[in-house]
Amino acid sequence: MSKTVLITGGCGFIGVNFVRLVLETRPDWQVVNLDKLTYAGNLESLRDVADHPRYTFVRGDICDQAAVERLFTEHAIDTVVHFAAESHVDRSITGPADFIRTNVFGTFSLLEAARNRWLNNGASPVEQCRFLHVSTDEVYGSLGRTGFFTETTPYDPRSPYSASKASSDHLVRAYFHTYGLPVLITNCSNNYGPYQFPEKLIPLVINNALAGRELPVYGDGGNVRDWLYVRDHCEAVIRVLEQGAAGE
Numbered sequence: 001m002s003k004t005v006l007i008t009g010g011c012g013f014i015g016v017n018f019v020r021l022v023l024e025t026r027p028d029w030q031v032v033n034l035d036k037l038t039y040a041g042n043l044e045s046l047r048d049v050a051d052h053p054r055y056t057f058v059r060g061d062i063c064d065q066a067a068v069e070r071l072f073t074e075h076a077i078d079t080v081v082h083f084a085a086e087s088h089v090d091r092s093i094t095g096p097a098d099f100i101r102t103n104v105f106g107t108f109s110l111l112e113a114a115r116n117r118w119l120n121n122g123a124s125p126v127e128q129c130r131f132l133h134v135s136t137d138e139v140y141g142s143l144g145r146t147g148f149f150t151e152t153t154p155y156d157p158r159s160p161y162s163a164s165k166a167s168s169d170h171l172v173r174a175y176f177h178t179y180g181l182p183v184l185i186t187n188c189s190n191n192y193g194p195y196q197f198p199e200k201l202i203p204l205v206i207n208n209a210l211a212g213r214e215l216p217v218y219g220d221g222g223n224v225r226d227w228l229y230v231r232d233h234c235e236a237v238i239r240v241l242e243q244g245a246a247g248e
Helices: 013-025 043-049 065-074 089-094 097-120 160-179 201-211 230-243
Strands: 003-008 029-035 055-059 079-082 130-136 183-188 190-192 227-229
Touching (some): 003 013, 013 029, 029 065, 065 097, 079 097, 079 230, 089 097, 097 160, 130 160, 227 230
Parallel strands (some): 003 079, 079 130, 130 183, 190 227
């Protein structure tokens, strides 16, 4: 089925890989990439697809609701894959305000634009629309002895970053129960792979090792992390879009 997909944060690490995968594997999908191009967004990562006939890049802020609503109208958006987020835990500790603004208010702006376009205006058949919110497993707290979470694990965020993502998860879920907006939520673990921002752990350790610098260890070194290859994650997101049940 053809789709016109708004990908937020498509110049970020996971977004870049998702844009590439969609253009490569879904010939009936149009891609609109909305990215503010902050420190973590790199337009160069998509230079070779910039002129692709099914790809459009728009520089903008997800918190600018008027601009977001124009995008929904101008491009007849029927699908949203919401990657855009402030996502670095240490940055959230030193400067939490940006995390609240982007992760909470930015998600609210997108939800409102989708509600106005799909439900209030009836511009797209709502049963064919999907709003997929990409979240994190950090909303569930710290990994314990079991080393995994499930979808029924209670929320227990431990940083301003994870608290802001938990807040946005609840907003997305509320728009399903309150308005019937066809939402989906995914909670992934740490991603690694091509185009990752160099401050993240794996590229940071590799670059430090190559340069002969010390390797950083968080806390006392006892933390547990689960790692997911970014293309596997992107393939899963496409599968959820195509097969997932709204509200789950």
